[in-house]
Amino acid sequence: MTITIYDVAREANVSMATVSRVVNGNQNVKPATRQKVLAVIERLDYRPNAVARGLASKKTKTVGVIIPDISNVFYAELVRGIEDIATMYRYNIILTNSDQQEDKEVQLLSTLFSKQVDGVVMMSDQVTKDMFKEMERSQVPIVLAGTIEATNSFPSVNIEYHEAAVDAANRLLQNGHKRVAFVSGSISSAINQLFKLSGYKEALEKANIEIDSDLIVGIDNTYDDGLLAWKKLRELENPPTAFFAGNDEIAIGLIHGAQDNGFRVPEDIEVISFENSKLARMVRPQLTSVVLPLYDIGAVSMRLLTKFMNKEKIDEQTVILPYRIEERDSVK
Amino acid sequence: MTITIYDVAREANVSMATVSRVVNGNQNVKPATRQKVLAVIERLDYRPNAVARGLASKKTKTVGVIIPDISNVFYAELVRGIEDIATMYRYNIILTNSDQQEDKEVQLLSTLFSKQVDGVVMMSDQVTKDMFKEMERSQVPIVLAGTIEATNSFPSVNIEYHEAAVDAANRLLQNGHKRVAFVSGSISSAINQLFKLSGYKEALEKANIEIDSDLIVGIDNTYDDGLLAWKKLRELENPPTAFFAGNDEIAIGLIHGAQDNGFRVPEDIEVISFENSKLARMVRPQLTSVVLPLYDIGAVSMRLLTKFMNKEKIDEQTVILPYRIEERDSVK
DNA sequence: TTGAAAGCGCTAACAA
DNA sequence: TTGTTAGCGCTTTCAA
Numbered sequence: 001m002t003i004t005i006y007d008v009a010r011e012a013n014v015s016m017a018t019v020s021r022v023v024n025g026n027q028n029v030k031p032a033t034r035q036k037v038l039a040v041i042e043r044l045d046y047r048p049n050a051v052a053r054g055l056a057s058k059k060t061k062t063v064g065v066i067i068p069d070i071s072n073v074f075y076a077e078l079v080r081g082i083e084d085i086a087t088m089y090r091y092n093i094i095l096t097n098s099d100q101q102e103d104k105e106v107q108l109l110s111t112l113f114s115k116q117v118d119g120v121v122m123m124s125d126q127v128t129k130d131m132f133k134e135m136e137r138s139q140v141p142i143v144l145a146g147t148i149e150a151t152n153s154f155p156s157v158n159i160e161y162h163e164a165a166v167d168a169a170n171r172l173l174q175n176g177h178k179r180v181a182f183v184s185g186s187i188s189s190a191i192n193q194l195f196k197l198s199g200y201k202e203a204l205e206k207a208n209i210e211i212d213s214d215l216i217v218g219i220d221n222t223y224d225d226g227l228l229a230w231k232k233l234r235e236l237e238n239p240p241t242a243f244f245a246g247n248d249e250i251a252i253g254l255i256h257g258a259q260d261n262g263f264r265v266p267e268d269i270e271v272i273s274f275e276n277s278k279l280a281r282m283v284r285p286q287l288t289s290v291v292l293p294l295y296d297i298g299a300v301s302m303r304l305l306t307k308f309m310n311k312e313k314i315d316e317q318t319v320i321l322p323y324r325i326e327e328r329d330s331v332k
Numbered sequence: 333m334t335i336t337i338y339d340v341a342r343e344a345n346v347s348m349a350t351v352s353r354v355v356n357g358n359q360n361v362k363p364a365t366r367q368k369v370l371a372v373i374e375r376l377d378y379r380p381n382a383v384a385r386g387l388a389s390k391k392t393k394t395v396g397v398i399i400p401d402i403s404n405v406f407y408a409e410l411v412r413g414i415e416d417i418a419t420m421y422r423y424n425i426i427l428t429n430s431d432q433q434e435d436k437e438v439q440l441l442s443t444l445f446s447k448q449v450d451g452v453v454m455m456s457d458q459v460t461k462d463m464f465k466e467m468e469r470s471q472v473p474i475v476l477a478g479t480i481e482a483t484n485s486f487p488s489v490n491i492e493y494h495e496a497a498v499d500a501a502n503r504l505l506q507n508g509h510k511r512v513a514f515v516s517g518s519i520s521s522a523i524n525q526l527f528k529l530s531g532y533k534e535a536l537e538k539a540n541i542e543i544d545s546d547l548i549v550g551i552d553n554t555y556d557d558g559l560l561a562w563k564k565l566r567e568l569e570n571p572p573t574a575f576f577a578g579n580d581e582i583a584i585g586l587i588h589g590a591q592d593n594g595f596r597v598p599e600d601i602e603v604i605s606f607e608n609s610k611l612a613r614m615v616r617p618q619l620t621s622v623v624l625p626l627y628d629i630g631a632v633s634m635r636l637l638t639k640f641m642n643k644e645k646i647d648e649q650t651v652i653l654p655y656r657i658e659e660r661d662s663v664k
Numbered sequence: 665t666t667g668a669a670a671g672c673g674c675t676a677a678c679a680a
Numbered sequence: 681t682t683g684t685t686a687g688c689g690c691t692t693t694c695a696a
Contacts (some may be wrong), residue, residue: 002471004689015667020691030665052689055384055672062426062447070629071412073405074529080403083429092447097415115382115394115424125426139334161639252614259616261415271382282555282584283615284591295403335675347683354676362681384673591694667696672689679684 001042023048038169054116062187063305064112066122068100070306073277074247074294075123078145081298082121085291089306092117097171100186102128119305121298123147125189141308145301148191152283155308155317157301161191163307163322164290165199168272169244171288171325173207175332176269177242181203183254184246185221192218192246197275200244215240220252226253233262241268247275252283253329271330285329296321335376346472355380363482371376386448392537394424395446398454400432404468404553405609406579406626407455410477414453414629421638423450427563432518434460441466448540451637455479457521473640478626487640487649491632493523494653497531500604501576503620503657507602507664509574512536515561515586516578516606518555524550528606532576547572551582558585566593573600579607584615586660603662607630617661628653 013035021029022037029037040046054060060209065082079095083098084092094112098105105124109131112120120142124131127149135142135154144156152330170181182200184192197216204211209285210245214236219225226249233240234257245251251273258269273280274291280287300319307314337355341348346369350378353361354369361369370376386392397414398487411427416560418425430437437456441463444452450475456463456511459481467474467486476488495522505514514532516524529548551557565572566589568592575581590601597603597617603641605621612619632651639646 001691005688016690017666017667017669017692021666024691028665033665047446048443049387051383051386052672053691055381055674056689056691057386057671058691060383065427069412070402070415071405071408073408074407075401076403077407079427080429083427087428092426093441094424095411095415096419099410110379111424114379165438179663222611249614256614256616259692261615278555279611279614282581282588284588300441301462334673338673348681349673349676349685351681353682356675365681380675384688385675387690388673388675390675390688502696665696668694670691670693671688674693675686675688677684680682 002049003046004049004150005046007044008037008040011044012037015304019094024091027258037192041194046245054258058116060116061090062113062115063092063302064108064116064117064122065093065095066098066108066112067095067122067125068125070095074220074275076293078123081295081300082145082302083307085299085302089302091306098180100123101124102130106134107279109138113138113140114278116243119143119309121145121301121305125186127189127264140307143301143305143308146191146297149199152318155304155314157319157321159292159295159305159321159323161195161304162199162202164274165196165244166203167325168274169203171272171331172242172270173203173209175242177270178179179215179240179244180209180244181213181215181217181233181240182244183217183219183226184244184251185250187221196246221247221249223249223253224262226250226251227257229253230257230261235236242270242272243272245271245273248273248277248279248287248289251289251330252279252289255283255285264301266332272325272329274288276326280326280328282323288328288331289326291326293321293323334381335378336381337378338375340369340378344369360533362656363547364366373571379416385602389449392448392450392567393422393451394426394447395634396440396447396449396452396454397425397427398429398430398437398444398452398456399427400455400457401429402427403610406607408607409626410455410630413627413632414477416632417631417634417638421634422468422640428454431456434462438466440464441470444474445470447504451475451641453477453633453637457518458525472655473637475632475633475637475640478523478624478629480526484650487636487646489629489636489651489653491624491629491653491655493527494531496606496607497528498535499531499657500606501532501535502620503604503663504574504602505535505541509602510541511544511547511549511577512541513565513568513572513576514550515549515558515565515582517552517582527530528578553579555581555585558582560585562589562593575604576600577605580605580611580619580621581663582607583619583621584611587615589618598662598664602664604657605662608658612658612660620660620663621658623656623658625653625655643648
């Protein structure tokens with residue numbers, strides 16, 4: 001039925017150990033023997049069983065990936081970065097969606113461990129206590145991608161969210177705005193709370209502008225919620241004239257809300273986003289946005305993971321990638 | 333170090349077979365014994381090794397997924413559908429990107445087989461001969477999602493592309509257009525060629541409109557190419573007044589191209605799309621589009637695959653999902 | 665340079 | 681209801 005290393009060994013008149021050696025590229029095989037074995041492998045169309053190999057070697061050449069939701073472009077980009085580097089190092093990835101549910105994240109980790117993955121790349125809004133506990137007892141390395149964990153106990157790849165947020169807010173402030181709204185997804189998440197919002201606040205404070213909590217709104221990371229946020233903010237006695245949007249969908253919602261009400265962007269209203277997905281160029285006006293290099297974060301995370309898996313020397317387990325602001329047309 | 337079924341057996345004073353039984357929910361265990369074993373499992377925090385299990389049982393509870401590119405929303409939606417149903421049936425997925433490269437697709441299949449996946453869901457523009465050969469000798473079921481294979485040798489899930497295309501073209505023709513362009517990605521792909529384009533042609537012929545090959549343009553499925561296609565088509569002596577776009581990005585490129593040239597959509601130019609991703613609602617005017625239910629195609633494909641994997645009775649291995657046209661504002 | 669043999673951690677007859 | 685045992689297909693000593 002399925003042909004095994006034994007069949008090859010028998011046909012080639014060698015021991016299975018020898019077959020194993022040629023399959024694994026071990027140099028201790030006489031060229032002639034190697035040829036002979038290779039020929040039989042070819043003839044029988046032998047294909048090593050990776051599961052058996054995994055059991056014997058305790059290496060599965062597969063890594064687990066936990067993200068909130070693959071149907072979100074944001075995470076999809078990240079995963080592409082991870083997968084490309086994984087492929088490069090001959091790993092496959094098991095992809096899982098957590099929907100940001102803590103219990104699911106914990107359970108997913110557990111499933112991945114039971115499947116004996118060689119490592120895990122994970123992205124989460126917030127590393128809770130339970131997750132931390134599960135992560136701690138992992139036998140394999142875990143890299144956090146675009147995820148903040150307070151104690152910095154795990155390797156991670158991020159950008160300077162705080163500085164980026166300060167920059168973005170300043171970009172608006174320097175155009176003279178006094179009423180700048182902060183509209184972002186899950187304000188409670190570590191990154192939004194600790195970095196983006198704090199950057200926004202710092203910029204305002206430095207500009208001597210009082211922080212108005214009415215101008216800080218936490219919504220879902222969606223277009224519709226962006227639209228809604230516009231409506232709500234518009235009804236304020238003293239509505240904002242500029243918006244710091246947590247991501248592209250929100251930014252577009254805000255812009256369309258403004259346009260539908262007869263405002264022009266950027267003439268009347270300015271909007272800066274924080275993501276720079278493909279979407280950023282697919283609206284009019286095109287979005288000025290902090291670029292979050294998701295693909296790179298994924299790629300670098302995976303590369304870092306390979307280093308841990310191969311027990312290579314690690315220079316720095318906390319890597320910070322550069323960011324920049326892509327100037328387009330939603331800000332003057 | 334790692335604790336195994338043996339450790340549990342020893343601590344619980346039972347045989348490993350009994351432990352195996354309780355772990356697998358086998359009913360042939362005395363409740364008292366079950367309790368005892370469960371307690372030890374809990375105490376030692378024993379976790380079954382899925383790789384060993386896979387080797388012994390020849391079932392890995394993981395399925396392979398091959399798609400062109402996860403960073404494309406289109407495929408990401410599909411994968412989410414697959415993953416959700418997979419999770420429901422306790423399968424994990426190994427995700428791979430083929431970038432539509434035939435050799436990569438063949439090689440990916442081979443890798444997945446070597447990892448002993450229990451089945452494969454795959455999406456491809458075109459099932460080539462080499463792929464077909466590799467698929468044919470698969471020991472496990474393969475379901476094609478949103479993919480046409482001429483001989484219908486494999487189970488598949490699709491929509492009525494041809495009818496949908498006829499409908500879409502008619503939607504434009506009924507508004508009196510005589511010059512309707514067909515702008516789509518990889519005209520050579522099976523679906524585009526055999527179904528979308530043929531539907532477009534059929535509709536035109538029925539309306540007694542001569543087919544003008546200048547009006548049929550094959551590009552990449554991108555926003556930028558949509559923009560370019562607009563420019564090119566605009567320079568025609570007798571330019572089109574309506575567009576059948578192969579997907580949302582192309583539709584948006586076309587619309588922006590038109591708007592940038594001072595045309596109004598849908599007043600001057602009408603555009604119908606073929607996808608209905610999230611994007612469709614995120615532009616002005618919002619896109620009228622054939623809805624391609626990607627999530628559903630993924631979900632149904634995975635469900636179908638579980639039936640094959642469990643050797644359930646299959647009513648129909650070729651499933652066709654309904655489509656509809658979402659009327660919005662890019663068509664009058 | 666090669667082979668023998670002992671696992672890897674589990675499932676699944678089969679016997680008791 | 682439980683235990684014994686023979687694999688599953690491979691890697692990896694160790695010895696030759």
